[in-house]
Amino acid sequence: MKQRIYKIMGMAAIVAAGLAGPVSAEEVTFAMLPQMSDEATRVCWEGILKHVEQESGIQIRQVFPKNFDEHVRLCREGRIDFAYSNPFTYVQMVPAHRTGVEGHRALAVAVQEHGKTFYGEVIVRSDDSSIRTVRDLKGKKGWIVGFKSAGGYLFQRGLALSNGIDLEEDCFLTESPGNKQEGVIEAVGSGKADFGCVREGMRQKFAGQIDVSGVRVLAKTARYPGWVMSARRDVDANTRGRIEEAFLSLPPDMLTEARLPGGVQSFAPAADRDFDEVRDLASMLGMGY
Numbered sequence: 001m002k003q004r005i006y007k008i009m010g011m012a013a014i015v016a017a018g019l020a021g022p023v024s025a026e027e028v029t030f031a032m033l034p035q036m037s038d039e040a041t042r043v044c045w046e047g048i049l050k051h052v053e054q055e056s057g058i059q060i061r062q063v064f065p066k067n068f069d070e071h072v073r074l075c076r077e078g079r080i081d082f083a084y085s086n087p088f089t090y091v092q093m094v095p096a097h098r099t100g101v102e103g104h105r106a107l108a109v110a111v112q113e114h115g116k117t118f119y120g121e122v123i124v125r126s127d128d129s130s131i132r133t134v135r136d137l138k139g140k141k142g143w144i145v146g147f148k149s150a151g152g153y154l155f156q157r158g159l160a161l162s163n164g165i166d167l168e169e170d171c172f173l174t175e176s177p178g179n180k181q182e183g184v185i186e187a188v189g190s191g192k193a194d195f196g197c198v199r200e201g202m203r204q205k206f207a208g209q210i211d212v213s214g215v216r217v218l219a220k221t222a223r224y225p226g227w228v229m230s231a232r233r234d235v236d237a238n239t240r241g242r243i244e245e246a247f248l249s250l251p252p253d254m255l256t257e258a259r260l261p262g263g264v265q266s267f268a269p270a271a272d273r274d275f276d277e278v279r280d281l282a283s284m285l286g287m288g289y
Contacts, residue, residue, distance in 0.1 A: 030080070030084075031063045031083050034065055035181050055246035055249070056245070057242065058242060067146070068146050076093055076102065078233075082229070082231050083230050084229050085227065086150035086199075090230060107240070107270065108267040109227070109267065109270040110226040110260070112265060117224060118224065120152065120159075121197070121217050122217070123195065123203070123217055124194065125188060126213070126215060134159060134160055139170065139171065139172075142167065142174070142195045143173075144156075150199070151221075154285060155222070181206075184198050185206060200220070204263075250266065
């Protein structure tokens with residue numbers, strides 16, 4: 001009896017979170033790796049998802065993982081059908097040699113002004129003259145988007161290591177609550193942090209919503225493969241193809257209006273091997289995937 005009760009309670013919790021799985025063959029779930037508030041994320045994708053629904057004839061239910069870890073776990077377990085993730089979290093969502101993992105596979109990569117790559121920024125207060133180079137970060141307080149954030153930490157950690165600084169060992173780091181990029185910008189601007197790590201385009205995105213005038217860019221990282229649109233590995237080929245085609249043919253003006261982070265202009269076809277460069281950086285940072 002207890003086992004049955006626990007099973008029912010577990011199923012109820014999944015339903016409450018909006019992750020019970022498609023209610024029909026013509027409905028799929030979609031999630032973006034959290035880096036903004038749920039409301040900001042919903043607004044970004046509302047028009048896009050409606051267009052994809054119309055073009056594909058498939059209903060899409062947007063879900064909102066609470067943090068990076070939950071996003072990765074739900075995708076690996078096959079409980080999110082389509083996802084938009086940073087390249088580091090994507091490579092963790094691919095089964096590799098793990099057994100019993102459903103996982104995802106790449107469908108498309110985001111294309112921005114400079115192509116299919118993006119970078120991270122190290123930001124500091126505009127009036128702080130004590131930090132002039134990356135090496136000056138040693139011993140400082142930093143805010144990061146999350147320890148698994150590509151443009152909001154991992155790219156910057158690689159940059160710092162090449163300058164003789166290990167952000168984890170040499171600095172005092174705080175993870176932004178809910179992995180929100182705007183929280184990092186506000187922490188630096190208010191003086192709560194000496195420096196912060198955010199992905200490119202976030203200062204511009206939140207200009208007008210929060211005060212970004214009090215921060216400046218100290219350094220930019222190298223460019224790496226962009227954010228990934230992926231599908232659950234066992235989504236049927238017809239469904240996958242219809243959704244993929246709809247995303248690849250999104251009108252440019254619709255993407256401009258959506259103001260996705262980084263100023264996404266279109267999506268281009270992608271394959272898993274396109275992210276081997278990210279795996280190389282992950283190995284250098286001692287990360288498993």
